[in-house]
Amino acid sequence: xxxxxxxxxxxxxxxxxxxLVVVANLAGVAIYEQHDPISxxxxxxxxxxxxxxxxxxxxxxxxxxxACAYGLWPWWRGRASWMLGLAALALLGIDLxxxxxxxxxxxRDSGKFVIHMNAVYAFAVLFLAQAALLGPGxxxxxxxxxxxxxxxxxxxxxxxxxxxxxxxxxxTWDGAYERFLGLITVGxxxxxxxxxxRRARQA
Numbered sequence: 323x324x325x326x327x328x329x330x331x332x333x334x335x336x337x338x339x340x341x342l343v344v345v346a347n348l349a350g351v352a353i354y355e356q357h358d359p360i361s362x363x364x365x366x367x368x369x370x371x372x373x374x375x376x377x378x379x380x381x382x383x384x385x386x387x388x389a390c391a392y393g394l395w396p397w398w399r400g401r402a403s404w405m406l407g408l409a410a411l412a413l414l415g416i417d418l419x420x421x422x423x424x425x426x427x428x429x430r431d432s433g434k435f436v437i438h439m440n441a442v443y444a445f446a447v448l449f450l451a452q453a454a455l456l457g458p459g460x461x462x463x464x465x466x467x468x469x470x471x472x473x474x475x476x477x478x479x480x481x482x483x484x485x486x487x488x489x490x491x492x493x494t495w496d497g498a499y500e501r502f503l504g505l506i507t508v509g510x511x512x513x514x515x516x517x518x519x520r521r522a523r524q525a
Contacts, residue, residue, distance in 0.1 A: 325396040326522045332393025333518030339386020340512040346379025347501070362497045364504065365438065368422065377422040383511070384418030387411055390514045397521075398459070407455030414448040417441055446485050449507060454478035460517070477510050 323331075347367070351359045354372045368376035391411040398404040421441045457474025484503065491499045 328396065329393045329518040330522035332389040333515045333522065335389035336386040336393070336511055336515030336518065339383045339389070340508045340515060343379040343383035343386075343504075344508060346375050346382075347504075350375040350379075358497065359501065360498045361494050363500050364497070366497070380418050380422035383508070384415035384422070386415070386515065387418065387511055388415035390511060390518065391415070393518045394456075394459075394514070401459050403455045404459035407452045407457075407459065410448045410452035410455060414445065414452060417445050417448060421445070446481075449510075450478055450481050450485075453481065453510060473510075473513060477506065481506060 347364065350367045350372050351357055353375070354367060357367050359367075364376065367373065368380070388411075391408045394404075394408055394411075398408070421438065424437055424441075453474045455474075457472065457478065460474050461472065481503075484506070488496065488499055488503060
């Protein structure tokens with residue numbers, strides 16, 4: 323498979339994953355009547371009766387992130403930060419799979435290995451790392467023209483400032499804030515996906 327076909331395929335996979343994780347969250351909220359999206363977190367929704375809906379969305383989103391990493395691989399141009407960024411992006415997808423697939427959300431159920439919070443911390447670090455590390459490569463490869471050429475640095479800076487605040491926001495609206503952070507991650511993966519599709523068309 324040549325670079326253009328790989329970019330097109332991976333771009334559509336990434337974009338599909340970004341869309342479906344949002345659809346899964348909206349569907350879960352609509353079906354699970356006891357869930358309040360303002361005060362209840364995404365983890366609460368994924369651990370409920372209809373948790374498989376959100377878990378499926380997270381897994382598909384993780385696959386989308388890994389697809390983006392695979393599609394961006396051919397344009398590395400020998401830059402170490404590019405390779406490290408792609409590795410962080412791929413690990414981000416795997417981490418999402420662990421969060422959804424392990425299906426243990428820090429409530430310390432007996433007989434289960436409590437890993438949820440560790441995986442959440444890993445997600446926060448990996449998301450910051452991949453956005454910051456991919457920034458120079460995206461600029462040089464001209465994947466995102468105009469102001470988007472510095473998108474990686476902007477997303478990394480926003481994430482660095484905003485994500486830690488989740489742990490101090492009141493529980494009455496931490497669900498809404500977590501979804502706000504989720505939109506940042508979804509938007510970034512969607513941007514990478516669209517960049518891949520655009521690159522394939524140019525090629």
